[in-house]
Amino acid sequence: MNRKPSLPNAILQYSILILAALFAFYPIWFAVLASGRLGDRLYTLNLLGMFIPTEWTFDNYRVMLFEKPLLTWLKNSLYVASLTTIFSLVISTSAAFALSRFRFYGREFILTLLLAIQTFPGVLSLVAVAQVLTALGLYGKHEGLILAFTAGTLIFCTWNLKGYFDTIPLELEEAAMIDGCGPVQSFVLIALPLARPALAVTALFGFLAGWGDFVFSSVLVPAPDKMKLVVPGLFSLAGSQSVPWGYFAAGAILIILPTIIVFLSLQSFLQSGLTTGGVKG
């Protein structure tokens, strides 16, 4: 299937690729254009302005960075997302270690239970989660959010890591154990470094759970404005009629671009970390 394509074939392939690339890129390009437009001219824009920059200003970026609480929101999101990443990585790695390296009574039950329980939709458990957090005095605080996010990512992370750990041959650790390491020590020294792709994917997943979430963060930390995370904060900007859309676009670009860069740099990890581990047989 990998022959050098004939000319008509190559034309067909390139047309498909170019069409798909336009489809993929245009929404992001549009957001970039909107972020550089003066005031709220989005509603009166001309056709040309939807495809190429006919006017450009950094005013929206200036307002977002210095007048709106975007930087505070960013700080909140980074705090919540990075602590979520650390907790969920540590906790799910240890659970995946136990489930992958030991055979014990109830192991299969726990694995099935985890998977079946995850089918309960997150939005709907939110009522109860909000109540638990209220009872613990963590409602409306970032710590409560971290707790909820961490718990929400654990099942996927545990399954994904366990799947990857299973593919790492035990013999390597057994060799280390003959040399006098304990099971935990040999796992940490031998298997964990080999599991780097899966750990990277799991970390990314944990981070995005906090970074991109809208429902949990808008419900569990509804107010005040300076406590909000960046996604609900920006979303509320886009929803209000009095705020120019350009502000929203500038804010969105400011947080989407770093996300894209992180994704691109982890691209190869994403492929191997997801296809080798993962929730599958």
Add this chain to the structure above:
Amino acid sequence: MAARSGMQKKLIIGFFLAPTLLAVLVFNIYPILLNTYVSFTNRNKAHPNPDCSVLLTSLLDPLCWSGFRDRAPKGLAEPYRLAEPVFKNYQELLGNLFTTQSLLALSKLFVIFLPLFLALYFSTRERRSDLPLASPGWIWLYGLLGSILAAFLLDLAAVYQDILQAGDFLVVITRTLLFVALRVPVTFAIGFLLAVILNNPHLSGRTFFRVILFLPWAASSLAILMARVWEFFFRQQGTINQVLALLNVEGKAWLQDPFWALMAILIADVWFSYPFFMVTILGALQSIPNEIYEAAEMDGAGWWRQLFTITLPLIRPAVLPAIVLTSITAFQMFGTAYAITGGGPSMGAGQPGATEFVMVYAYKQIYQSQNYGRATAFAVILFILLFGATLYSMKLSRATKGVTE
């Protein structure tokens, strides 16, 4: 693992599993219990707070537990209690499900999808048998054609109209399943096509296209923000209508039309989700050794033959879990629909809007109507269905390969 004393092993396992199990207990199992209880009560905007003198409430509601009681919100509103009759929330949700009209519509829907189920059954059987009579590709093609034919004969649109009369639950579920049934094959087809093209090492500009085509995946982690951009394309003054005006075609208010609102969400959601398939399939394609194709070519197999007898069967193990995963995320899609239509356009008072999918419906019931009783009843029915489906699919995958080994 190698011989260790039993006690020590148990301690190690317990130590490493305990945090996960505790979190699952508090944030997964307990919410299910509380939800189930609330679904039998009249908890809503007018009855928000617990009445701790009711035994079950005092046991299940954390705000009644002695350590936390002082944190309970004190309002003047009446506390919630058991609904009368107890199944009231369920009755309201399921509504006219058991009338002749609804049951007839449901059975027609079943007949329409029957060819596809049969295709699934026969293609699995053919794959396992030693002497396959037909390739799975043909079986699926026939199944698809059969379904389309049945849809025309039985008038799918009329069936859909009947289902819309049958109570919130069926409406929302049918609509969501329809969305999944459209989105998953479309994203798979796009992802597969792009992956096959990108897999050709002779293609110049491969890396460039790979990066560009990968971008929506990165943006999808902030789906709700990008969906606002998509919303703009479909506005009356949006990009699409402006381009149409250039071609002298009159656009329409896409998001005010039930059908086109659904299509708008579908297109935007396909944008978010095809890169996942593309990357997964690309990974799987790269693991197929080129020699197989060379051998097939030597035997005179054409491109299509190679596709159906080599490529598709060989990428199946990697792609199947991706399909299951995508189906689940499509089923639970929230941000795209919420940001683009907010569940609208309205289908009349007291009815779910035209694009209220499962999660949007639940969210609106909880946070806009504060109708906890009904929302939790919805969650319970949904959970029973999804739980069953998950156990069934695990049984299926275990039949081919041990899941937990």
